[in-house]
Each structure stands twice: as C-alpha cells, then as structure tokens.
Amino acid sequence: MALIEVLHRRATKLGLLPKVIGKLSIVSNILVLISIGLILCLPLDGQYRRTYISENALLPSQAYSYFRESEWNILRGYRTAIEALIDKPARVRNEVISSWLTDFGMKHAVYDNAADGDTLYGVYNSQRGDGTEAIVLAVPWYNTDNEVNIGGAALGISLSRYFSRWPIWSKNIILVISENPHKAMKSWVDAYHNSLDLTGGSLEAAIVLDFPSKSEYFEFVELYFNGINGELPNLDIVNVAISVIEHEGVKVSLQGLNLSEMYTSSYFNRLKTLLFGVKNSALSGTRKLYGNEAFSGRRIQALTLKACGTEGHDITTFGRIPEAIFRSVNNLLEKFHQSFFFYFLVAPRHFVSIGSYLPSAVCLSISFGISAAHSYINNQYITVPLSDNSSILALIIFFGSIAISFIFLQINETFLQPHLMILAFLLISFLPLTNIPQPLITIQPCLSYRLKSFAFIYISLVLTSLLVMNFALAFGMGLLAFPLTFTKSCSEMITFKSKVINCFYLAISNPFIAIFIFVSIFEDDITNFEVFSDLISSFKYMGNWTWAITCIGWFTTWQMVYIANLDTPRSALDGDTKKNL
Amino acid sequence: MIGGTALQSILLVSFLLRLTLHCHYPNLTFGLDDLVEFSSPMTSYKSLLESFFILNHTSNNLYDGGLIHQQPLLIHVLSFFYVDNNLLLLSIIYSIVDIIIALQLIHINMILFPNDTGSKKYLPGVLYLLNPICLLSNVSKSTIIFPNLFLILSFKFILSSLLQNLNSSNKLNIISAGVSLAISSYLSFYPIYLIFPICSVIYNINKQITNNVSNTNYIGLFIIVTLSTIIGLLVLSYIINDLNWNFIENTYLVTFSFKKLIPNLGLWWYLFIEMFEMFLPFYHSVFNLFVFALILPFTIRFSSYNKQNTGKNINLILMSFWALILCLGWITLTKAYPTVSDFGFFISFLPFFKPVFGYMKYPILSVLLFLHAIVLSPIFYHIWVNLGSGNSNFFYAISLVYALSIACIMIDLVWSILRFEFDDGKPNYNARLTQL
Structure with missing residues (x-):
C-alpha cells in the first residue's frame, strides 16, 4: 500500500489526472491500437497453446x-x-x-x-x-x-x-x-x-x-x-x-x-x-x-x-x-x-483461448466509453447539468434513431436495392459539406456533444454485451465503427479540408458502406452487393442476429453521430470557444 | 386531491399503458416472468396462477405441492379478481397499484419538501411511472408490488402525521402506518426490519411537533399495532388455510433456508449449489443475520445529532427518513430472492436525497455499472442455461456487478449524507476532506 500511496502522491503532484483527462481522445485511440496489438500478439510463440483432449x-x-x-x-x-x-x-x-x-x-x-x-x-x-x-x-x-x-x-x-x-x-x-x-x-x-x-x-x-x-x-x-x-x-x-x-x-x-x-x-x-x-x-x-x-x-x-x-x-x-x-x-x-x-x-494443433483474446475486444469497448467521456467532459458544456434540455433532446433523438433502425430491420431482401442504398448513404454522409441542412436543422453545440456522448456509451454497451456471445462480431464492428470517434464538432473545424475529412470518417464508418467495403476487400465467397440480402435472409431463416445488431447497435450510433455533426457554429459561440481555448 | 391536469394526464397515460401491456401482450408478461431478473419463486406470476387453479379446481391444500410460496391471504384476495380465467380485473389491479405507489411518492415529496413548486412537486411519482424497470416489473405481474405498495403507504402515513398537529388524527396515522407495515411484512417478511428506522422517524417527528414532550407512547403504539396486526394476519391465514400452519414453512422458511435453489440476482444462491450439508445451518444463519446486520447501525447513526455539531440546520426527520431508505437499499442488496423490481422500488426513493446530490462522487459510475449488469445478466444467463457455452460463474459474476452497483449507490449516499451533516446542512462542495 505504501508504494501505491507514493505513486498516488507523485501523480497528484504532477497533475497527471487532469492531464490524462484532457487527452482522453488520445487515450481512446491508444486503446484501439492496444486492441489491435493484442490480436497481433496472439500468434507469437508463447501466446498460443497446444490443443489437448480435455475430456x-x-x-x-x-x-x-x-x-x-x-x-x-x-x-x-x-x-x-x-x-x-x-x-x-x-x-x-x-x-x-x-x-x-x-x-x-x-x-x-x-x-x-x-x-x-x-x-x-x-x-x-x-x-x-x-x-x-x-x-x-x-x-x-x-x-x-x-x-x-x-x-x-x-x-x-x-x-x-x-x-x-x-x-x-x-x-x-x-x-x-x-x-x-x-x-x-x-x-x-x-x-x-x-x-x-x-x-x-x-x-x-x-x-x-x-x-x-x-x-x-x-x-x-x-x-x-x-x-x-x-x-x-x-x-x-x-x-x-x-x-x-x-x-x-x-x-x-x-x-x-x-x-x-x-x-x-x-x-x-x-x-x-x-x-x-x-x-x-x-x-x-x-x-x-x-x-x-x-x-x-x-x-x-x-x-x-x-x-x-x-x-x-x-x-x-x-x-x-x-x-x-x-x-x-x-x-x-x-x-x-x-x-x-x-x-x-x-x-x-494450436489454439488461443478466450482469456487471451477477449482483452482486445474489451479494450475496444472501453475506448468507446472513453470517447463518450471525452465528448462529455472536454468542452465548455460540462457545467450544463444532465437534466438539461439538450440531454433530454439527445435522449429523444436516440429513441428516434432506434425507431428508424427498427424500420430498417424490417426491409425485405427482395425489396432492398443495395446499390442505391450505398449511394444514398455516401451522399448523406457528405451532405454536411453543403449548406443544405443548415436552414432545416440547427443542432446546438451542447446537444451535439451530448449526442456523441450518448451514442458512444450506447455502442460501448452493445459491444460489451456482444463480447462473450460473439467476439468476432464485437471486434469487427468495434473496429469498423471506430472512425466515428474521429469526427469533430463544427466549432473545432476551421478549414474546408477538415470538413471533408470529417465527412469521410462518417462515410467509412457507416455500417452499410463499411460492411460493403470490408466484404469486397476481404471476402471472396460473397459477391459485393449480395452481402446485404445474405445478411437479411440469414437473419430471417437461420436465426443469425448479425443484421439486427448491425441495424440496432451500429446504425443507431451512426445516426446519432451524424446528427451531432450537423451542428452549426454561431459567431457568438465561436467567440466563446476562442476564449475558452 | 393533488395534481394539475398535466399530472392527471400522465397518470392516465401510464395507467392505460400498463393496462394495454397487461391485456394485449400476455406473452410479454410470461416472457418477463421467465426471466430470473424479474421473477423469483416468491413473487412469480406463474405460481400465482397455479395457486388460483389449486384453489378453484382442486380440493388440495395450496402448499402441498411445494410450488406455491405466496401468502394465503394474498392468494385468496387476488383470486376474487380472477374470475373465469379473465385477466382484465387482475390487470386493472396491477395497473392501479402502480399509480397508487406513484401518488404516494408525490405525497411524500410534498411532505418532505414543501417548498417544491411546479412540476418539481410531482417528479418522484412521474419518475417512478416512467422508470422502465418499474414498468416491466409491473407488466411481469410480480407479486412483489403488493408488499411494496403497503410499505410505501406505511411511509406516507408516518410522514403525514407531521402535517397534523391534532393528536387524534396523528394516532390514526400511526395506526394506519402500523397496519400497512404489518401487511407488507406479512407479504414479504423483510419489511418488518424497517420497524426500527420507522420508529426513529416517529421519534423525530414527535420531537419536532410536541417539543420533547413524552413521545414513547407513539412508538409503543406503532410497535403494538404492527405486531398485533401481523399476529392477526397469521391467525387469519391459518384459518383460511384449512387450519394448517404449513404456509409458514412454504413462505417464510423457504426464504430463510434458501430452499428453492434457483439462480437469481442475489448474493447467496451460488454458495448453496455445492456445499457440505453440515455447513448449511451456519451459512443460513450468517446470511440471514447479514440482512439485519446494518439496519440498526443505519438507524442509530442517522437519527441523532453528532454532538460536536450544532445541527440547527439539519432536518432530523429527513435524516431519519434517509436512514429508512438506506435500510431499504440494504435489504434490496442482501435479501434472499431479490429481483430487479426491488431495485426499481429502491431507486424510486432516490429523488428524496435531493439536498445531498451535490456531494455524490460517482453517480455516473454507479449508473454505468447498473446498466452493464442489467444488460449482461440476461445474456450471461442465456449463455449458461440455453447455449451451454458458459457456466454459472458467468451469471454469478454479473449478479455481483449488479450488487456492486447497488452498493456503490449506497456508499455514495452514505458519504453524501455524512458530508451534509458535517457541513451542517449548508452545502460547501469545495471543502476537500480527503485527498482523493
């Protein structure tokens, strides 16, 4: 205990905690790297074990x-x-x-x-x-x-x-x-x-x-x-x-x-x-x-x-x-x-057991949790109480997104037009670049941060609950959805280039675009666009939950972060931000 | 009559919502009743239906089959409303009970915080009605709702005596509280432990109203009423149960002896899966003592002044009420067959801790812990029982997380109350008492 006390005092003296809290987004990124690193470590000698007949x-x-x-x-x-x-x-x-x-x-x-x-x-x-x-x-x-x-x-x-x-x-x-x-x-x-x-x-x-x-x-x-x-x-x-x-x-x-x-x-x-x-x-x-x-x-x-x-x-x-x-x-x-x-x-004749590979998915789940904390803590809106209107509005948007995801879940595989769907989501992702949404929707920056915070805590919860049931899906979904946490709020973006990058992150972390890209690169068995009808039919006939989890877990999160990215900086607020920074 | 039109419409909507869920989604009721999170052998809706069947269609004693663990009076009263397998009356009863509980919460809030205005007055009740845990536990038709109803009625009657200065109506309130507590204890036993914190609430109320005039008679009255009502109820049960005492064994003793080895969110079942028989009495006594262990300490600590402080600003009635809620939380944490419904009932009282919210250190941690526990526990149960790829350790681990979340909330509350007391009721959030 003495050692811990010494370390604790040292940490307090250096002001380590506030420093770490200030850099939470980096902590979250590091955790993802650790997560990938852990997987890459598994095939190293000494990390895997020889199989044996246990019974x-x-x-x-x-x-x-x-x-x-x-x-x-x-x-x-x-x-x-x-x-x-x-x-x-x-x-x-x-x-x-x-x-x-x-x-x-x-x-x-x-x-x-x-x-x-x-x-x-x-x-x-x-x-x-x-x-x-x-x-x-x-x-x-x-x-x-x-x-x-x-x-x-x-x-x-x-x-x-x-x-x-x-x-x-x-x-x-x-x-x-x-x-x-x-x-x-x-x-x-x-x-x-x-x-x-x-x-x-x-x-x-x-x-x-x-x-x-x-x-x-x-x-x-x-x-x-x-x-x-x-x-x-x-x-x-x-x-x-x-x-x-x-x-x-x-x-x-x-x-x-x-x-x-x-x-x-x-x-x-x-x-x-x-x-x-x-x-x-x-x-x-x-x-x-x-x-x-x-x-x-x-x-x-x-x-x-x-x-x-x-x-x-x-x-x-x-x-x-x-x-x-x-x-x-x-x-x-x-x-x-x-x-x-x-x-x-x-x-x-060699295997890795759950104890060895689970930590990598746990890291992913935690990193989303930390991103949530980052969007909650590291801005001037931390002082806004949780019972504020923006939080309640964020909750309403959350339930709305879930409702939309449920509607998406009902799509029939014959009715589905994957080409159109991908194209539509690409267009939607780059919509914030134009000025079209601005007169229609105004998202206050505070609401934007709250939305992101709720979205990340939600996907973190989804990943955690998937961890033990379906490690591979949790890991894959976590990795593919992770670019969502790179998106920034309007007040942090000054140049047009940063806006383009923001929209790019949104596009590649869209569940449907991401699955499409992943399947076209890594999977030979499935011809590109068929993956969606396959997912739906296997959800319907084989009891495969992947499509449902993608829609309700991932797509909901994406919608919330997307709405959060529609936030409109105001000149007065810009002034505030500069002061605070 | 309390409430404006807004409140009335919320009450009506939540009543209709509950009624619709009860009547139109009977599968939801049975589905929830199958979840160990929502139903225990002591509160299960299925065993209630079974008892109705035994009562109406056979000449057997209710408890002969060893399946029924609800109290005979409850079964007999509820069976009045279950005519021709029609669920409507029963559904209305369940829905109304929830509305009554919400109204009692609003009442209590108005008594404890008379300065609240506008919508704040109704917040505890509305939160209870909107709380998905409470909603689902109501839809699961768990019979835990009835002891909860009488418990909160008892709380309300006790606090109502604060409003009346007339001794006669005061007495009536005390008697009603005693009867309610007795019914609640009769229905689920554990509320009887709350007699101690409730007595301390009565003590403090009397002290405030009558300015230190003799107050023992009220406490005595309360205890006598409670105990005699319990005895009366037991005798009545004995008579109604074909002059047979076997209901005691099948209701209370089953709880004490953990006889029904069914996984639940509690802390103890796991230890009885594989244990040498000679240790059983020891663990039975320890675990039962454990539930009682912190009742008196909570009561004593929070119902009297800390002598160093002047304590002029502290509302002792509020403090002793907090002690009561902490005791309720402790029972939720350590009782033998807990369900999420108990937790839902416990957190419905958290709005009354409003003055100390500012002191709470890690509410987000507690919320996240609870959220994860409640999401993961059905999944781990599924992995263990249905898929067979997990084992009981998975589920027990997550039920420990659940217990940890309750413990976190309680520790946080205790700390906040102590700080509140230390600051003598005048919040000073900047004072740092520890290094952490």
Whole structure:
C-alpha cells in the first residue's frame, strides 16, 4: 500500500489526472491500437497453446476402425445406385433411399417441407443406451456450391448400414439427408426439436459429410466448425476430429486455407489462420453455409468434414473419420462441457483461448466509453447539468434513431436495392459539406456533444454485451465503427479540408458502406452487393442476429453521430470557444 | 386531491399503458416472468396462477405441492379478481397499484419538501411511472408490488402525521402506518426490519411537533399495532388455510433456508449449489443475520445529532427518513430472492436525497455499472442455461456487478449524507476532506 500511496502522491503532484483527462481522445485511440496489438500478439510463440483432449472419456482413435475395403464394395454399390437418382425428383429419391434404410433395419421418416425441401431421416436405436441421446450423421443432397453430394450420400448410407450391424452404440444414430445444407437442414433441426414424431433423444453431436466428387479418392479434409452468432462447438470435438483425421494420415485445413499455410509453422501463417477465423466467425451465416451452422443454438456440437482433391487417400479413409469421431462421442457420459467453448485455432494443433483474446475486444469497448467521456467532459458544456434540455433532446433523438433502425430491420431482401442504398448513404454522409441542412436543422453545440456522448456509451454497451456471445462480431464492428470517434464538432473545424475529412470518417464508418467495403476487400465467397440480402435472409431463416445488431447497435450510433455533426457554429459561440481555448 | 391536469394526464397515460401491456401482450408478461431478473419463486406470476387453479379446481391444500410460496391471504384476495380465467380485473389491479405507489411518492415529496413548486412537486411519482424497470416489473405481474405498495403507504402515513398537529388524527396515522407495515411484512417478511428506522422517524417527528414532550407512547403504539396486526394476519391465514400452519414453512422458511435453489440476482444462491450439508445451518444463519446486520447501525447513526455539531440546520426527520431508505437499499442488496423490481422500488426513493446530490462522487459510475449488469445478466444467463457455452460463474459474476452497483449507490449516499451533516446542512462542495 505504501508504494501505491507514493505513486498516488507523485501523480497528484504532477497533475497527471487532469492531464490524462484532457487527452482522453488520445487515450481512446491508444486503446484501439492496444486492441489491435493484442490480436497481433496472439500468434507469437508463447501466446498460443497446444490443443489437448480435455475430456478423458473421448479417447480418439483408440479403437481400431473397421470401415475398410470390404465396406468399399458396398459403398460403390450405393454410389452407383445414387448416380441413377441424381435427376429424379426429391420424392422419388427419398422413397428409394427409404427402402434401403428399411433393408438394414433403420426406422425412417420424411420431414415434409414444401418451402425448403423435404428431409429424409432415419433413426437407429442403440442397443446399449437408454435412447435419450443421439449422434447425427448429416448429408445434404446438394452441398453449399450446389454440387450433388454423391460421395457424401453414399458414405452416409453405407456408414449407417455399417453402424447398424454393431452392438457397441450407447447413443442413437440419426442419419439425415436434407435437400441442402442451409434452409432445409435448419428447418429439419427446428422440426426435430418441435414437431417430429420419430426422434432419438437429445442431439449430442452432429457430423456433416461433404464429398461432392465422383472420384474414389480425395487429398485432404477441410474442417468447418463456425456456428451462427459466433457460436463454436466445444474445442474437444474439434480436437477429436483433427486428431482422428491426422491419425488416418490425412491433412486437415481450417477456415478453407491452403494446406501449405496450415502445415508450415510461421507467424504469418498462424496470424492468417487466426484472422480468417475471426472474419469467418463474424460473417458466419452470410458466407457459404456448410451444414454445421444449422445445428447452432441448441447445444449440439456440429462439424462439417469436406473432402477436397481427387487423389491420394481412398474414400473409406474419409468414412473412417466419422466412424472414429462417433466412437469417441459414443464414450461420453455427459454432454460436452470440459474444454473451451470460446477459442480460436491458429493451427490445427494450436489454439488461443478466450482469456487471451477477449482483452482486445474489451479494450475496444472501453475506448468507446472513453470517447463518450471525452465528448462529455472536454468542452465548455460540462457545467450544463444532465437534466438539461439538450440531454433530454439527445435522449429523444436516440429513441428516434432506434425507431428508424427498427424500420430498417424490417426491409425485405427482395425489396432492398443495395446499390442505391450505398449511394444514398455516401451522399448523406457528405451532405454536411453543403449548406443544405443548415436552414432545416440547427443542432446546438451542447446537444451535439451530448449526442456523441450518448451514442458512444450506447455502442460501448452493445459491444460489451456482444463480447462473450460473439467476439468476432464485437471486434469487427468495434473496429469498423471506430472512425466515428474521429469526427469533430463544427466549432473545432476551421478549414474546408477538415470538413471533408470529417465527412469521410462518417462515410467509412457507416455500417452499410463499411460492411460493403470490408466484404469486397476481404471476402471472396460473397459477391459485393449480395452481402446485404445474405445478411437479411440469414437473419430471417437461420436465426443469425448479425443484421439486427448491425441495424440496432451500429446504425443507431451512426445516426446519432451524424446528427451531432450537423451542428452549426454561431459567431457568438465561436467567440466563446476562442476564449475558452 | 393533488395534481394539475398535466399530472392527471400522465397518470392516465401510464395507467392505460400498463393496462394495454397487461391485456394485449400476455406473452410479454410470461416472457418477463421467465426471466430470473424479474421473477423469483416468491413473487412469480406463474405460481400465482397455479395457486388460483389449486384453489378453484382442486380440493388440495395450496402448499402441498411445494410450488406455491405466496401468502394465503394474498392468494385468496387476488383470486376474487380472477374470475373465469379473465385477466382484465387482475390487470386493472396491477395497473392501479402502480399509480397508487406513484401518488404516494408525490405525497411524500410534498411532505418532505414543501417548498417544491411546479412540476418539481410531482417528479418522484412521474419518475417512478416512467422508470422502465418499474414498468416491466409491473407488466411481469410480480407479486412483489403488493408488499411494496403497503410499505410505501406505511411511509406516507408516518410522514403525514407531521402535517397534523391534532393528536387524534396523528394516532390514526400511526395506526394506519402500523397496519400497512404489518401487511407488507406479512407479504414479504423483510419489511418488518424497517420497524426500527420507522420508529426513529416517529421519534423525530414527535420531537419536532410536541417539543420533547413524552413521545414513547407513539412508538409503543406503532410497535403494538404492527405486531398485533401481523399476529392477526397469521391467525387469519391459518384459518383460511384449512387450519394448517404449513404456509409458514412454504413462505417464510423457504426464504430463510434458501430452499428453492434457483439462480437469481442475489448474493447467496451460488454458495448453496455445492456445499457440505453440515455447513448449511451456519451459512443460513450468517446470511440471514447479514440482512439485519446494518439496519440498526443505519438507524442509530442517522437519527441523532453528532454532538460536536450544532445541527440547527439539519432536518432530523429527513435524516431519519434517509436512514429508512438506506435500510431499504440494504435489504434490496442482501435479501434472499431479490429481483430487479426491488431495485426499481429502491431507486424510486432516490429523488428524496435531493439536498445531498451535490456531494455524490460517482453517480455516473454507479449508473454505468447498473446498466452493464442489467444488460449482461440476461445474456450471461442465456449463455449458461440455453447455449451451454458458459457456466454459472458467468451469471454469478454479473449478479455481483449488479450488487456492486447497488452498493456503490449506497456508499455514495452514505458519504453524501455524512458530508451534509458535517457541513451542517449548508452545502460547501469545495471543502476537500480527503485527498482523493
């Protein structure tokens, strides 16, 4: 305590606190730099950790896998039969496949959904279990690139046949053949939890198989595990999958990156994997949907295994991977709970946990809070009490902005004209340059500061509440919205150039323009303008909250700061300012 | 009748708003009732409906199932208004109760600050009506509103005796206050602790009015009325509950023994998740003592003069009323099954601390803490219970932040009151008493 007292006295003597308070905007900027710096530090040696299996019962690859050559013939048979079904309508296809499931004694049913496509599913009741838990083997008929998932379907059926001959299962096995990996799969998962008659207990884990090529061979496996709303499956099941894949001698790729980037350990490769993880998690639901996303939000640990390339390992190797994962999950006595639910992988066998990366988003959130304090404290209006008219007016504008954001949220994806929207927001952003708004609206400088203060505290609150739920979104949104804090009030701007810069900040921090720019630069999966309709449809059908949070959190803040930037300096006030400065 | 047309229209609008929310959005009521922030086993609307069902459609005793924790008299009285599953009467009751509470706040303000003019007179009541926490807790149909109503009635009756110099109406006020406090204590037990600060308010009022003439009889009267009403209510409950005392176990003892292990915003539930059974009695007694621990200290400290000061300028009635509110805050902080509704009720009294606002050191910090706690707590609960990616520590941590925010407000208030006293009622904001 003595040391603290000494430091405290020293700080008081130097007048450190008033100095820091005077430079709050710089403190806020520094915090953003720290936040970015912290992320950049994560792939450094010593900052990330080696993955490990936390739940002892999992024992990946401890049992010998028998899905080998003898099953290959059966698989080939199913595939030939499936090839004949490709052009048939879904109803016919489901009937034929149902008859196969009947052949090896799997109960099955079809979930009818005219809007999204029918889903055939079968339940194999385990012999050892009490039938209250199940593992899902899911095969979308068309994969995310709209290719027919021939290998996946053949594998799914032959694996089910193979599993059904074994007495070792203590969890039910459910085979799901849906029309596509997004809407149809999602509607089946929803129906399973609400209305279906044939069920097999709570779903513990789900493995989605994607093997679109007609070849017998594949080169490596791409693993997808990002869920909707920043959710991730338990790190244990990801570790099990990676360990099983590598045990079979196959290489694994994360976040759709190149194998060379996965397996040459360098700082930049790790950083790339990490940043792609953050980006994909933030855009999850908007990008391609691989199937595992459909299981989000229901405590189901879901993975998608995608076979890539056409030569190397044979298809039964790809079958042994889900086999071994199923054997591991089968051992579990409790739900997945041991390992991390919040993590980023920097390499297949290395990860950073929430404790390491959360501080960077916390810094962002705090920096907005400090910006709020800056616009409240560091001007001559601090003496104006909080119950003043300007604060009440700011509150009313805040509620008005939220109302407008809610209206925006209701926009239909077919009605939306993204080109026009972007153009309109660009024009609106540069409107303060002209004299058009001045006769219409006069914003008092005091109100302007209050508006900014409220806006920043609001977005800080939004980011804080997002922190744990969806780190990637909180971080991305915080960074992209941060230029808002650079905007200055009219009284601080003298030259035309500074006004242009001000409007530029407004433009690039507009949620829609910022998302558009970000997606066009960093995301290959989404063609520029489609991102908005993707966001809206994934909000509507996949339960993805990104669009809602963008509108209500970010767009509201932007509107408030925009209105704050319409403030009009008056000659008398200018005189005041000069005196005060 | 108090109030101008502006006030009347605000009252009418807030009454209609509440009634509309109650009647047209029954899902909102059930949704809020599902939130641990708004409902506890002791105040839950769902268990109230369950008790109506048991009462009307079965011959079972109310408390046999172990699901009902509301008092028998409350259930029987409210069930009168629940005819044919029609919610309208019940909704009107809830909405009116909120309006009455707001009116009592305005009354109290007029008694304590007779110099207030214009819209300032009505501010506490209007703030209560506009407070989203109070609005939502009303819509959640939490039964906590009834003990709150009787508590504030009791406060008002006590302070009303200040206005009357006639002894007979004074007595009537004291008796009404005693009865109200008794009903409130009967409904949620904890208000009985407030008998001490209320007695000190009576003491100070008497001292002021009657100039140090014997005042013990008023305090005695108040205590006797309160206790005898409680006993009367308990006996009545016993009779109405098929001559069965089991309601005591299911209402008060459940609260004392933390028997319902349900996560809530309180400080204690977490400690009972996993504890060796032999420690339970110890922790039960400590946590229950804790709620009572600061009642007497607050009462004693703020209801008498600091001898060094002349204290001519300090309104002792106001001071002892502040002590009463601090005790209420302390109960909100430490009680067994708290909800945000308790907090909403507590902060409705903050406008009465007007004279010391200038001394408060970190109101913004407290507000921000509370704002974050109240936003994050449903999220962390969702992460824990629905998504399964978090665990109970997340929610408990945020409930600690919530407790911290209440504690911050209280510490700030205590400091301000002490400074107020130090400055002898004449604010001197520039005097620096500590280095910080």
